[in-house]
Amino acid sequence: xxxxxxxxxxxxxxxxxxxxxxxxxxxxxxxxxxxxxxxxxxxxxxxxxxxxxxxxxxxxxxxxxxxxxxxxxxxxxxxxxxxxxxxxxxxxxxxxxxxxxxxxxxxxxxxxxxxxxxxxxxxxxxxxxxxxxxxxxxxxxxxxxxxxxxxxxxxxxxxxxxxxxxxxxxxxxxxxxxxxxxxxxxxxxxxxxxxxxxxxxxxxxxxxxxxxxxxxxxxxxxxxxxxxxxxxxxxxxxxxxxxxxxxxxxxxxxxxxxxxxxxxxxxxxxxxxxxxxxxxxxxxxxxxxxxxxxxxxxxxxxxxxxxxxxxxxxxxxxxxxxxxxxxxxxxxxxxxxxxxxxxxxxxxxxxxxxxxxxxxxxxxxxxxxxxxxxxxxxxxxxxxxxxxxxxxxxxxxxxxxxxxxxxxxxxxxxxxxxxxxxxxxxxxxxxxxxxxxxxxxxxxxxxxxxxxxxxxxxxxxxxxxxxxxxxxxxxxxxxxxxxxxxxxxxxxxxxxxxxxxxxxxxxxxxxxxxxxxxxxxxxxxxxxxxxxxxxxxxxxxxxx
Numbered sequence: 074x075x076x077x078x079x080x081x082x083x084x085x086x087x088x089x090x091x092x093x094x095x096x097x098x099x100x101x102x103x104x105x106x107x108x109x110x111x112x113x114x115x116x117x118x119x120x121x122x123x124x125x126x127x128x129x130x131x132x133x134x135x136x137x138x139x140x141x142x143x144x145x146x147x148x149x150x151x152x153x154x155x156x157x158x159x160x161x162x163x164x165x166x167x168x169x170x171x172x173x174x175x176x177x178x179x180x181x182x183x184x185x186x187x188x189x190x191x192x193x194x195x196x197x198x199x200x201x202x203x204x205x206x207x208x209x210x211x212x213x214x215x216x217x218x219x220x221x222x223x224x225x226x227x228x229x230x231x232x233x234x235x236x237x238x239x240x241x242x243x244x245x246x247x248x249x250x251x252x253x254x255x256x257x258x259x260x261x262x263x264x265x266x267x268x269x270x271x272x273x274x275x276x277x278x279x280x281x282x283x284x285x286x287x288x289x290x291x292x293x294x295x296x297x298x299x300x301x302x303x304x305x306x307x308x309x310x311x312x313x314x315x316x317x318x319x320x321x322x323x324x325x326x327x328x329x330x331x332x333x334x335x336x337x338x339x340x341x342x343x344x345x346x347x348x349x350x351x352x353x354x355x356x357x358x359x360x361x362x363x364x365x366x367x368x369x370x371x372x373x374x375x376x377x378x379x380x381x382x383x384x385x386x387x388x389x390x391x392x393x394x395x396x397x398x399x400x401x402x403x404x405x406x407x408x409x410x411x412x413x414x415x416x417x418x419x420x421x422x423x424x425x426x427x428x429x430x431x432x433x434x435x436x437x438x439x440x441x442x443x444x445x446x447x448x449x450x451x452x453x454x455x456x457x458x459x460x461x462x463x464x465x466x467x468x469x470x471x472x473x474x475x476x477x478x479x480x481x482x483x484x485x486x487x488x489x490x491x492x493x494x495x496x497x498x499x500x501x502x503x504x505x506x507x508x509x510x511x512x513x514x515x516x517x518x519x520x521x522x523x524x525x526x527x528x529x530x531x532x533x534x535x536x537x538x539x540x541x542x543x544x545x546x547x548x549x550x551x552x553x554x555x556x557x558x559x560x561x562x563x564x565x566x567x568x569x570x571x572x573x574x575x576x577x578x579x580x581x582x583x584x585x586x587x588x589x590x591x592x593x594x595x596x597x598x599x600x601x602x603x604x605x606x607x608x609x610x611x612x613x614x615x616x617x
Contacts, residue, residue, distance in 0.1 A: 074268070074298055080108045082324025088268075089315035091291055094302045096320040097349040102302035105320065106272050109300060115268035116154050118258065124159045124250045128241030130166045131227025143171040154266070158254055165257040166204075166229075170222075173202040203260055210256050210293070214286055215249065248278045252286055259290055268298045275305040284311055306345050310338060319345070321352035326406040328352065343391075344401045347384045351405060354382035356615060359395045359413040360441075361388055367570075367586045368441045372414065374593040375608050381615070389415040396432050412615045416440035417565065419485070419492040434614050437607070438561065442585055443569030445592065446474065448560060450601050451580055454588060457595040460581035470576065475555055477572060478563050482555075485566050486547035493543060494535060500524050561603065 074088045080101055086092075096102045110117040132140055140146045146168045153161035180199040187197055201209075208220040217234040220242075230239045242253065259269070269290075275283040284307070291299055291313055303309060309317055317330045328348070346364070351357050358376065362368030362385040369385040376383065386395050395402050396413040405411075413433045417425055418440065425435040438444060445451055448467035455465035478485070500523050502510075510516045533539070554562035564572075573585035582588035598604045 455580035458581035
């Protein structure tokens with residue numbers, strides 16, 4: 074089913090039977106759904122709204138004219154099809170009651186005709202009353218709840234295995250009311266309503282409950298199209314989903330992702346978690362960590378630019394994959410400027426130089442946490458927090474840094490050597506050799522010689538003498554940092570996460586992430602030269 078969205082640059086959507094639309098805030102998900110609702114023969118359901126359900130649903134003197142007959146009740150109900158669910162739930166239940174009465178009357182007439190014609194064949198059977206069908210569906214979702222309707226007084230009763238006494242629908246939880254309302258509404262779907270448009274189906278519902286509910290409804294109404302807009306990656310990755318769109322106000326960046334079942338779920342979750350924000354930004358900075366980790370908070374504070382999307386995606390290999398748009402990331406629009414930041418970790422200067430490029434920036438210190446361990450920064454943060462009897466001073470931070478570096482220098486030097494001792498052995502032949510080869514035997518001779526060369530290089534590079542020389546160099550560099558009291562050089566060697574975990578409690582915070590949140594609220598990047606320089610460097614790189 075195709076739909077051209079004037080709200081999104083006349084992009085043509087091709088809706089499968091079950092389609093999910095993902096997008097960041099401001100991408101126009103709700104606007105798109107409202108436009109679809111107005112353009113197609115559809116019903117509109119908004120999720121997560123507080124719904125009140127009356128304990129009694131029956132004809133009264135006040136509503137008699139509106140609901141006396143089924144056709145009149147249906148007319149009232151249909152007039153609210155494009156409005157909010159909360160505004161038509163009474164009508165939906167009343168229609169079910171009137172349908173049951175009509176079903177009963179029709180069955181009685183059929184029985185009379187059967188009787189008057191000599192009772193030929195099987196006696197007519199009455200179809201399941203719509204209200205009973207609703208109650209059965211509801212129990213399928215909530216096995217511990219039974220619903221019943223008293224025709225004499227119009228009351229609906231809830232019998233809950235976990236409750237001492239029965240109660241009315243008004244006593245249901247918000248999620249239980251939402252499920253009841255949705256099911257009652259869906260039972261009214263006539264043939265002319267071919268599309269069900271749902272905005273935020275997961276709100277007010279536990280994720281597993283939302284999945285169970287909508288999977289049931291999709292199964293019950295297989296002739297309908299379901300179009301959802303959601304923030305929930307879990308809901309988007311249900312096995313029923315046939316197509317997924319990640320949208321942006323910029324039509325050129327809208328992406329349709331198919332064949333979800335063929336992709337690893339972990340990769341999809343990480344991919345779909347980042348894509349909505351990426352597609353809605355002109356500039357994207359990809360970092361290590363995850364959405365709520367230290368790196369994400371730190372770089373948002375450091376860059377301080379609403380036009381820049383900071384996407385924390387995992388480790389350094391993940392960062393490289395994202396900015397190079399390999400694998401799933403190749404589906405991202407090519408006009409989005411993406412740059413990456415990776416930790417220096419235990420890599421040598423030569424390794425970092427090889428990693429650096431127009432779109433990838435290694436940090437000058439060990440990792441992001443290292444910048445908060447700069448004595449001036451963490452001492453200022455401790456002063457703002459003011460919870461320690463003895464304030465943390467810059468001198469005390471320096472003492473801790475060099476004491477830790479002195480204690481761990483051998484382990485750090487070894488890890489740096491290990492990092493530098495990683496080699497890729499690859500056998501290949503030059504084009505000139507390949508073009509000159511005339512037989513398999515000749516080719517194998519070349520390959521044997523090439524294999525011996527590659528193995529020899531690796532053996533030489535991993536020899537005891539080479540490794541010992543590298544270790545001596547690393548130890549000498551660390552000693553130089555200690556002797557010269559060079560704090561920044563020391564922070565290049567010391568693992569920042571471990572150091573910040575040690576310093577954060579002394580500054581008055583439980584851990585480094587909490588400390589970073591405090592710094593974000595109380596300090597400015599420009600107060601500290603090391604941070605201002607990093608900010609300037611990154612802004613310059615990303616502006617290219």
